Amino acid sequence: MDKRIEKLMKIYGWYEGIARALIDSNGYCVFCGENLVETRLGYSSIVMDHLLPKSKYPDLEYEFHNHILSCSSCNGMKGNFDPLHEGEEAKSMLQNRQEIIDRCKHYLSKSIRDRKEEWLEIKDLLNDS
Ligand SMILES: [Zn+2]
Numbered sequence: 001m002d003k004r005i006e007k008l009m010k011i012y013g014w015y016e017g018i019a020r021a022l023i024d025s026n027g028y029c030v031f032c033g034e035n036l037v038e039t040r041l042g043y044s045s046i047v048m049d050h051l052l053p054k055s056k057y058p059d060l061e062y063e064f065h066n067h068i069l070s071c072s073s074c075n076g077m078k079g080n081f082d083p084l085h086e087g088e089e090a091k092s093m094l095q096n097r098q099e100i101i102d103r104c105k106h107y108l109s110k111s112i113r114d115r116k117e118e119w120l121e122i123k124d125l126l127n128d129s
Contacts, residue, residue, distance in 0.1 A: 002020075002023055004019075004023055005019045005020055005023055008022065008023075015048070016064070017048055017062070017064055017067035018046075018047075018048035018067065018069070020064055020067065021048055021067045021068050021069040022046070022069050024068075024069070025068070025069040027069070028069070029069060029070050029071040029074055030049075030068050030069055030070060030101055030105075031049075031070055031071075031074040031078070031101075031104060031105055031108050031112070032071060032073070032074050032108070032112050034071055036069065036071055042071070045071045045072040045073065046069065046070075046071070046072075047070050047071070047072050047075045048067050048068070048069065048070070049067070049068045049069070049070035049074070049075045049078065050066050050067065050068075051065075051066050051067075051068050051083065051094070051097065051100050051101065051104065052066055052082065052083070052084065052090055052093075052094065052100070053079075053080040053081065053082060055080050056080065056082055057090050060090060060091070060094070063091075063094065065094040065095070065097060066094055068097075068101070073115065074108055074112065077108055077111040077112070077115070078104060078107070078108060081104065081107050083100050083103035083104050083107070084100075
């Protein structure tokens with residue numbers, strides 16, 4: 001096991017799934033690409049997302065391949081989105097995670113764009129006075 005994963009678990013008490021996800025993505029939200037370790041707020045928004053929602057795939061809740069690093073914003077917008085197509089088998093699809101990640105990114109792309117636009121507008125609004 002990666003020494004950094006061990007350290008996150010032993011010293012900081014992280015659950016192995018999120019520790020692995022953090023190291024795998026090097027601290028970036030897999031969906032929006034935001035660096036989550038650069039700022040305190042980014043760090044505070046780190047969550048472990050279940051690529052295949054645990055509501056629909058409860059047997060994959062503790063499957064490491066189903067865990068991914070996300071910011072709380074993307075995680076909230078993703079909700080219970082199921083990226084699988086009719087007839088696809090969940091466990092075998094998790095072996096090709098990039099395909100699943102891409103489907104989730106596609107699903108989230110408009111929401112992420114809209115949210116960013118709103119954020120920039122609010123910033124402008126506050127600078128207008
Ligand atoms: Zn994100």
